[in-house]
Amino acid sequence: MAITLTPAALDHVRRFLARSPLAAGLRFGVKRTGCSGWGYVVDIADARREGDTAFEFEGVTILVDADSLPLVDGTRIDYVRQGLNHQFAFENPNVAAACGCGESFTTDAAA
Structure with missing residues (x-):
């Protein structure tokens, strides 16, 4: 599969990365947080x-x-x-449930 960006996200990320010309790219992942378990992390990847x-x-x-x-x-x-x-918004096919405030999610694999 892949990670994809909408045109609006692509434009924002390109502007974001242009301010850090030595960046390796965009880092995308998750961390434990909130009441459902996982929250998204988006940042500049130094390497x-x-x-x-x-x-x-x-x-x-x-x-x-x-x-x-x-x-x-x-x-x-x-x-x-x-x-x-x-803000970034995520359409993740792996999400099985999300908390009411939208801060975190869980997947069937993580359940």
């Missing part, structure tokens, strides 16, 4: 790490660590405006 899987999407490298990959593989990342706020 590739051992075990990373690299996805190339229209010139952008997306790096995912081995522990996160089963939980996020196939995710479509969007960048949306909600009122005055702008």
